[in-house]
Structure formats: C-alpha cells, structure tokens
Amino acid sequence: MAVLKVIEVLSNSDESWEDAAKKAVKHAAKTIKNIKSVYINEQSATVSGDDITEFRVNVKITFEVK
Known part of the structure; x- marks a missing residue:
C-alpha cells in the first residue's frame, strides 16, 4: 500500500499556463x-493594456511517501 501526500504550489510564467505548471513541478x-x-x-x-503579462497557476502536486 502506498502513502501519498498532496502539497499546493503557486507558480507563474511570462510564457504560458503550461510553462507555469512545468516550473512548479521542476521547483x-x-x-x-x-x-x-x-x-x-x-x-x-x-x-496590462490588451496583453497578458503573466500567467499564474495554483497546482496540487501529489507524491509518494516512502
């Protein structure tokens, strides 16, 4: 039986929501x-004006506790 834990992480990117999610996992x-x-x-x-300047995500990361 595996024990899993969930943490919540906030991340941002100048490029995209996908990039922000990748940065959250990498960090x-x-x-x-x-x-x-x-x-x-x-x-x-x-x-800002008519442009998106920053993408933000709130992610839940699940990992196995050994």
Whole structure:
C-alpha cells in the first residue's frame, strides 16, 4: 500500500499556463522525490493594456511517501 501526500504550489510564467505548471513541478522536485501527478487547481493571468503579462497557476502536486 502506498502513502501519498498532496502539497499546493503557486507558480507563474511570462510564457504560458503550461510553462507555469512545468516550473512548479521542476521547483518542487528539487526537494520532493516520487512526484506522481499534478492537478491544475486554478489558472489566472495579469493584464496590462490588451496583453497578458503573466500567467499564474495554483497546482496540487501529489507524491509518494516512502
């Protein structure tokens, strides 16, 4: 039987929501091992004029505790 833990991480990117999610996982993986999945909980963006200037995601990262 596996024991799983979930943490919530906020991340941002100048490029896309996908890039923001990838950055969240990459940063979490520096200290957390056995990451199994990512759930995109929420997406938002900041706007300046008529352009999106920053993409933001709130992700839940699931990992196995050994």
